[in-house]
Amino acid sequence: MSAEIINGKELAQQLKDNMKNEVTELRDKGITPHLTVVLIGDNPASKSYVKGKKKASAETGISSDIIELPDSTSEEKLLQLISELNNDPEVDGILVQLPLPEHIAEQKVIEYIDPGKDVDGFHPVNIGRMMTGKDTFLPCTPFGIVTMLKSKNIAISGQHVVVIGRSNIVGKPVGQLLLNENATVTYCHSKTKGLKQFTKMADILIVAVGIPGAIGADHIKPGAAIIDVGINRLADGSLTGDVDFEEAKEVASYITPVPKGVGPMTITMLLQNTIKAAKGRKA
Numbered sequence: 001m002s003a004e005i006i007n008g009k010e011l012a013q014q015l016k017d018n019m020k021n022e023v024t025e026l027r028d029k030g031i032t033p034h035l036t037v038v039l040i041g042d043n044p045a046s047k048s049y050v051k052g053k054k055k056a057s058a059e060t061g062i063s064s065d066i067i068e069l070p071d072s073t074s075e076e077k078l079l080q081l082i083s084e085l086n087n088d089p090e091v092d093g094i095l096v097q098l099p100l101p102e103h104i105a106e107q108k109v110i111e112y113i114d115p116g117k118d119v120d121g122f123h124p125v126n127i128g129r130m131m132t133g134k135d136t137f138l139p140c141t142p143f144g145i146v147t148m149l150k151s152k153n154i155a156i157s158g159q160h161v162v163v164i165g166r167s168n169i170v171g172k173p174v175g176q177l178l179l180n181e182n183a184t185v186t187y188c189h190s191k192t193k194g195l196k197q198f199t200k201m202a203d204i205l206i207v208a209v210g211i212p213g214a215i216g217a218d219h220i221k222p223g224a225a226i227i228d229v230g231i232n233r234l235a236d237g238s239l240t241g242d243v244d245f246e247e248a249k250e251v252a253s254y255i256t257p258v259p260k261g262v263g264p265m266t267i268t269m270l271l272q273n274t275i276k277a278a279k280g281r282k283a
């Protein structure tokens with residue numbers, strides 16, 4: 001039997017439809033949630049994601065602006081801009097699109113953003129709050145993954161989750177969020193020996209390695225739920241994930257496709273975080 005596909009695009013649309021009402025209620029109270037996205041340089045993928053953020057914001061009634069700066073922008077200038085946005089009462093959420101040019105220290109920039117406006121959930125204060133199970137801005141991709149699992153009532157508590165990948169944006173926080181939901185979590189990464197022995201134990205397998213088709217049917221326990229975070233562009237321009245979808249769907253119980261899987265959820269959870277920031281706006 002073939003796995004059930006978790007369609008992130010459809011789920012994202014349902015969530016955005018619900019958010020419209022939340023935003024209307026806020027606007028009726030005189031609060032229009034506002035997101036400012038900062039884009040440095042002209043990376044085509046980043047440009048397209050930022051455009052997607054603006055479009056999705058507009059769909060829900062969230063106002064947004066994109067500040068585009070050249071690749072040559074100094075770290076000092078970027079920090080100065082963030083400081084201004086931190087102090088602007090009309091700005092609820094600040095997002096600096098990653099990756100940044102090499103001459104800018106990513107972590108320094110993340111730590112400069114006011115944690116109360118950090119709608120990416122990357123600031124160490126918010127990561128600490130997430131790790132201790134407190135209410136906070138959750139990193140958007142991990143938040144989206146947990147939302148996808150819950151949308152299908154996939155059991156998390158007591159289940160063995162194997163995460164392949166240990167980035168600060170996806171791998172580490174998604175494992176932590178699922179640990180908070182009482183999963184047993186194993187992290188695997190590029191130095192893991194005997195990857196298959198771990199992946200074959202997974203009830204939920206989360207793959208974020210950035211290698212097209214890295215995970216095939218022989219890595220998967222029959223009936224597992226497979227979450228593919230990979231977004232790899234092939235030479236012909238098409239997108240593919242880290243999981244061999246055709247093979248994996250014959251073994252798994254649930255699977256996310258690429259495109260239209262985890263990706264669209266990332267932007268939608270950003271909107272959710274922006275609404276949360278607006279709700280917490282200081283008078």
Ligand SMILES: Nc1nc2c(c(=O)[nH]1)N[C@@H](CN(C=O)c1ccc(C(=O)N[C@@H](CCC(=O)O)C(=O)O)cc1)CN2
Binds near residue numbers: 120169267
């Ligand atoms: N500051 C941040 N930078 C980056 C983040 C982030 O969460 N915060 N994540 C990624 C990029 N990203 C959002 O910024 C993102 C990636 C993918 C998608 C998406 O919808 N993908 C579509 C395919 C789109 C396409 O055709 O290229 C899909 O998978 O269906 C949205 C957002 C790195 N940077």
